[in-house]
Amino acid sequence: MVTETDFQQAIQLIEQANYVLMTCHTRPDGDAVGSMRAMVDVLAGLGKTVQPLLLSPLAPWYEFLFETPLPVLTDDIPLEQFHNGRFETCDLVMIIDTNSYVQLPEFDRWLRETHKKVLVVDHHITGDNLGDVELIDTEAAAAGEIIFDLIKHAGWPMTNRIAEALFVALSTDSGWFKFANADARLYRNAAELVEAGANPAIIYQKLYQNFSPARMQLMVRMLQSMELHHNGRVAVQHILRSDFDRAGATGRDTENLIDECQRIGSVEVAVLFVELGEDQSRGHSGFRCSLRSKGHVDVRSIAQRYGGGGHKMASGVNMEGDLDQVKKTILDAIAEQMRDLDSVSKS
Ligand SMILES: [Mn+2]
Incomplete structure (x- = not known):
């Protein structure tokens, strides 16, 4: 207020x-x-x-x-x-x-x-x-x-x-x-x-209705990377530096692309890992992890745990490590919260 x-x-x-x-x-x-x-x-x-x-x-x-x-x-x-x-x-x-x-x-x-x-x-x-x-x-x-x-x-x-x-x-x-x-x-x-x-x-x-062809290509590459986890409740996608190069796209072209996989009915949480370049201002490489929720899972609390922030339904965090590591970390955190929420709704 x-x-x-x-x-x-x-x-x-x-x-x-x-x-x-x-x-x-x-x-x-x-x-x-x-x-x-x-x-x-x-x-x-x-x-x-x-x-x-x-x-x-x-x-x-x-x-x-x-x-x-x-x-x-x-x-x-x-x-x-x-x-x-x-x-x-x-x-x-x-x-x-x-x-x-x-x-x-x-x-x-x-x-x-x-x-x-x-x-x-x-x-x-x-x-x-x-x-x-x-x-x-x-x-x-x-x-x-x-x-x-x-x-x-x-x-x-x-x-x-x-x-x-x-x-x-x-x-x-x-x-x-x-x-x-x-x-x-x-x-x-x-x-x-x-x-x-x-x-x-x-x-x-x-x-x-203003995509560049390069941005569309980047979206296609991202969608091809999509994996479903936890009985289809979590969709995980990634965009690597090589995807930007092949599509001819830049970092700005990723905005809102994460929302696409939320069209899947079973998906409650969408995760997108975007590989950071060496030239990032903070000097380290790793991944920008964006999280979206349809409302059940609080993705802000997950992002906050690793130093990020945002809203309950949309958050983000920068993470160091290779793709498998950061993916496991985030998937585990989501699974943990889903377990807690599921047990509350059952009891
Ligand atoms: Mn705002």
């Missing part, structure tokens, strides 16, 4: 600021960048200077949100410059859709040292309290819903483009309004955004 006081403090921080540096979690998703797009317009409309900064590249199907590509830390802004005063004159830092250092590679180091005011907008349960003011609403289906509430509280003007950006945030974080987080509030907010100018049919095409 975001209190009235929280909103007032956030509005005050924004109104007092002249130059806002804005970022979101690494591997930015539709909620993160839709929310950023909306806030960039809001702040520009208030006459603020605003610098959005990504911590890893944007997936191509979100590029339509921005007329000019957003700069990416290290790709476009060298770390050297970043750590040596490139954004020295900013007077407010806005962090969207995360409140965790681990989701802010390289930015975290700067954040720990800076004395600038920080405003966090997030809907995740786990967090490191990064903000001086935090708008945290764990009931919100998307960070975009909190941004929408903030805009309404402040009475800042709504435009077609802000409505479209927020619709992207709400629709993507709910799997186009079909995940368990798709509640009445989400549908109500979506309806308001349509009234304010968002066009769902056009947005759907841009987001979901």
Whole structure:
């Protein structure tokens, strides 16, 4: 829940600021960048200077949100410059859709040292309290819903483009309004955004009918790797570096691919292991493990056990080790939780 006081403090921080540096979690998703797009317009409309900064590249199907590509830390802004005063004159830092250092590679180091005011907008349960003011609403289906509430509280003007950006945030974080987080509030907010100018049919095409051939090839390779475990209740898939090479795809192309195997009726938990490159910012190789649940199994608790986080139905964690090792670790953890849940439901 975001209190009235929280909103007032956030509005005050924004109104007092002249130059806002804005970022979101690494591997930015539709909620993160839709929310950023909306806030960039809001702040520009208030006459603020605003610098959005990504911590890893944007997936191509979100590029339509921005007329000019957003700069990416290290790709476009060298770390050297970043750590040596490139954004020295900013007077407010806005962090969207995360409140965790681990989701802010390289930015975290700067954040720990800076004395600038920080405003966090997030809907995740786990967090490191990064903000001086935090708008945290764990009931919100998307960070975009909190941004929408903030805009309404402040009475800042709504435009077609802000409505479209927020619709992207709400629709993507709910799997186009079909995940368990798709509640009445989400549908109500979506309806308001349509009234304010968002066009769902056009947005759907841009987001979901916009695969590159390489991404489709990557999906085919991933589906070929699928194994079913625990009587078909768990689907496990992987994507290796060689799959990216053969498909001509990049890391961004993996977004949402994990959802495909949830079409199988028996599947309760989907697991996707994506092999990390040697060039990962943290320097180690291993696997990014993404987990999805249809609701019975709490995949956040599994990810958390190994240092990751997320939601009950969608979480992720980076793991070291070879594929067989990480697969066994995760499958054992899922089996353990399923055993506990099954014994509770029987008794
Ligand atoms: Mn989100």
